[in-house]
Ligand SMILES: Nc1ncnc2c1ncn2[C@@H]1O[C@H](COP(=O)(O)OP(=O)(O)OP(=O)(O)O)[C@@H](O)[C@H]1O
């Protein structure tokens with residue numbers, strides 16, 4: 001190994017910079033899962049009977065299921081009796097402005113570089129901060145209200161807009177869908193709810209910052225976004241977590257519903273604690289994300305930048321039900337050190353003339369392993385369905401790996417499905433060439449990686465793209481060989 | 482003195498490639514280094530630019546009196562050393578302009594100058610593309626990706642013009658160029674010539690030296706400079722080949 005490789009690998013092992021714990025008293029349930037716990041969560045949140053019953057159905061179904069292990073990575077069997085299923089910052093009066101928010105909380109966000117004030121002014125972003133499991137503050141609400149847009153915590157939606165929640169909850173990801181989604185359905189604590197009424201174009205990016213804080217508290221967020229006929233919304237999800245020793249399960253569910261000609265753009269920048277160099281203490285990010293493009297000419301677009309977690313396991317998917325509907329998936333997944341990612345998408349073509357695009361960029365450094373798993377399924381009735389998939393892998397160093405598993409199922413002969421794949425390596429000669437032109441190694445890596453990802457970054461809202469580039473730089477600092 | 486190489490010995494994978502190189506380059510001078518294939522010319526150039534694979538076992542290199550071997554490759558670029566690669570590297574996905582702007586600003590930063598903003602940068606690009614008659618289209622593409630052999634070489638000279646080095650080392654920049662391109666590259670080098678700036682041209686052919694007229698010609702053979710002379714030495718080599726010098730050298734050793 002050359003000296004260059006050595007320094008580069010040394011740099012690659014840099015520590016996670018967002019690892020600190022905020023000391024806020026949490027109201028926490030005892031560890032473990034039982035019907036009683038499910039009932040307690042529901043009671044604590046003052047939920048209607050129908051929701052309790054839904055949770056219980058899910059819980060009972062979950063008991064009959066087995067923890068899945070088919071991903072291209074290993075994780076130990078989890079002890080579900082050792083997880084805290086509910087924790088909330090001590091209940092407080094409803095807050096009208098940021099001044100009333102716990103200063104420690106704000107400090108946490110500031111440490112993470114998430115200045116709310118700055119965002120309000122610069123980014124025109126309504127920020128719904130989810131701290132642990134309960135939404136603490138929601139801004140810009142008034143303005144959205146005027147347009148009939150609902151953007152609130154999931155609990156509030158259950159209280160104030162119960163009919164909408166009842167109509168759509170589980171309509172895309174049923175409670176029986178898969179092990180982790182079923183668990184989530186039983187115990188979800190909170191999350192976000194968005195409803196855009198007919199014909200309304202949401203004038204700002206809606207954004208939620210998630211942050212896992214209480215040690216050992218599994219996170220079971222639930223997000224439901226509905227765009228009614230001719231509506232448009234762009235939703236941003238970003239997160240980062242403090243450093244812990246025990247693995248934390250994150251099993252969120254996100255459901256998107258796009259009605260006639262509606263469009264939903266869902267962007268994620270995920271930076272959860274990946275664990276130490278051996279992967280100890282990192283987050284398990286096992287998330288179910290699915291969108292139903294139900295309406296004619298509706299469109300659902302997932303963009304994700306995944307740099308964190310010990311294991312990322314998720315497949316944001318689109319069911320193209322309406323004729324002429326569109327599904328898109330743009331993804332950058334980075335694995336460094338011992339991180340593993342098994343991610344991709346499912347594009348299910350049901351309606352006529354449905355079109356889907358998949359652009360996946362996997363970056364592996366250190367001993368990271370990145371798997372792309374994608375399913376393109378064209379059903380019988382989907383005349384003239386089109387899919388284009390492009391899966392590129394970039395390797396940094398000699399000990400990492402990239403794997404591609406494309407699955408294609410076509411049941412209609414008029415379908416056109418195209419798949420392109422490539423694997424490339426950041427070479428020492430490329431880095432040296434940059435060095436010889438005055439560009440330092442870290443900047444060189446960052447430039448090469450950003451170049452590799454630009455088709456995906458282009459899909460992100462501007463301010464998010466900048467953040468994503470920074471994140472990528474941090475998570476790969478100097479990791480070339 | 483701009484560059485001073487003293488008794489430089491270097492190994493790669495235990496094999497000695499350079500065996501005692503001595504070379505002094507003063508400001509304003511043009512030196513040509515010639516020599517048979519595999520004699521160590523590119524190795525010398527790569528070591529000057531800071532490639533780390535080589536083990537320096539003996540000797541030193543001073544650049545404006547500073548110990549060059551102490552500096553990282555990017556610092557050497559900042560100090561004003563430029564290597565036009567014999568085989569320029571392709572960097573897919575990285576736009577040439579973005580790459581160049583990063584390079585120019587990195588070097589400017591090292592030199593204590595302000596960053597160029599987008600406008601100033603474009604102005605500089607316009608000015609310098611003229612020198613090597615480089616098409617704008619190439620700048621829109623990824624660094625060297627899919628460039629023809631000649632385009633790559635021209636792009637190297639363009640980068641050189643952008644980075645404004647004190648010492649340029651051109652490693653076989655003439656190979657693969659057609660006659661017109663050769664003239665353009667040579668004109669580019671000559672246009673950038675000044676009393677402070679020096680050039681080391683590594684070449685196999687007298688042809689280039691008709692356009693870039695060297696003050697000194699050196700013959701590198703088996704890791705040593707075995708003969709130095711004026712520009713007439715190149716003509717001599719063109720006529721007689723390396724055999725007479727090799728024979729002379731064999732006797733002397
Ligand atoms: N990485 C390496 N590993 C092993 N040997 C090497 C390596 N790099 C260079 N060499 C050897 O060092 C010697 C000098 O190579 P170098 O490229 O410097 O020659 P050159 O004079 O530039 O030749 P040419 O005129 O063909 O460009 C050659 O024998 C070459 O095989």
Ligand SMILES: [Mg+2]
Pocket residue numbers: 522523524567652653
């Ligand atoms: Mg050579």
